[in-house]
Amino acid sequence: MNHEEYKIISQYVFDVCGIVLGEDKQYLIEQRLSPILGELGCNTFEDLANKLGSGNSNFFIREKMLNAMTTNETSFFRDEHPYVAFKEKIMPDILDRIRERKERSWQRRGSKVSMWSVAASSGQEPYSMAMIIADVISGKSPDVVSLEDFGILGTDISSKVLSKAMEGRYGALEVARGLTTEMRNKYFLLDGDSYIVDEKLRGIVNFKTFNIQESFLQIGSFDVIFCRNILIYFTDDAKRKILSQLWHVLAPKGYLLLGAAENMYNLNSDFETERYGATTIYRKPS
């Protein structure tokens, strides 16, 4: 691939999903797109650059390229610390909130707590959240709190990873990454040589494709948002826009968690910060 072709292809990736591919990422495009060049109707990168450069792309090409170019690395309870903060710091407050909402009985219908896994990839993040919720509420009377009081939305730009997330089926290596045997036995069903997430947990997690470069107006409002290991791929301008939109969809006193290598320095000063162990928790004041 020559420099001109690289510029056209990396610009296309930037335009469709905001991922910045610097000058040194030519190998990444070659590695990820070479195997699907034929499916894109091209023999060479020159063909692909010509197609994209002349505006001759279509939905199929866009989907194929997105699925190939996004980095979907994830695991259950990734980095551990944010999940400790979620369990020990955030969940007790959420339970109080549920109790308060239920006490105001005229608001009962709207009493669900909504959570959002912004870049859900193949589902390990939202299902980890669901496992913690199930653990925290176990043993409590269903009149006080039950799984039905929670709704988790998992979104991602890649339809390929989301279809795996929806299936909730994982191989032995995937469950070995981050899950204790106890959690696996409690929340997964062995089916052949793969593990399926418990039906009750799947019942509170919904998935849909969503590009976080777009408007958040239709996405809803959330008490807890996990937006982890995605901002790193964007420009500072894009990060500012995303953080500002997250602010607007976060409920008053809501919680936002970012990835271990992400922070809001120089990007947004509206959120309050709180440390819990090794985790920074971002909050929207009431």
Ligand SMILES: C[S@@+](CC[C@H](N)C(=O)[O-])C[C@H]1O[C@@H](n2cnc3c(N)ncnc32)[C@H](O)[C@@H]1O
């Ligand atoms: C590295 S994974 C992070 C998964 C999970 N949050 C975690 O921390 O384990 C990043 C995900 O962001 C998704 N992504 C990239 N650009 C996106 C965009 N513009 N809108 C929504 N999702 C995007 C990718 O498809 C990928 O699945």
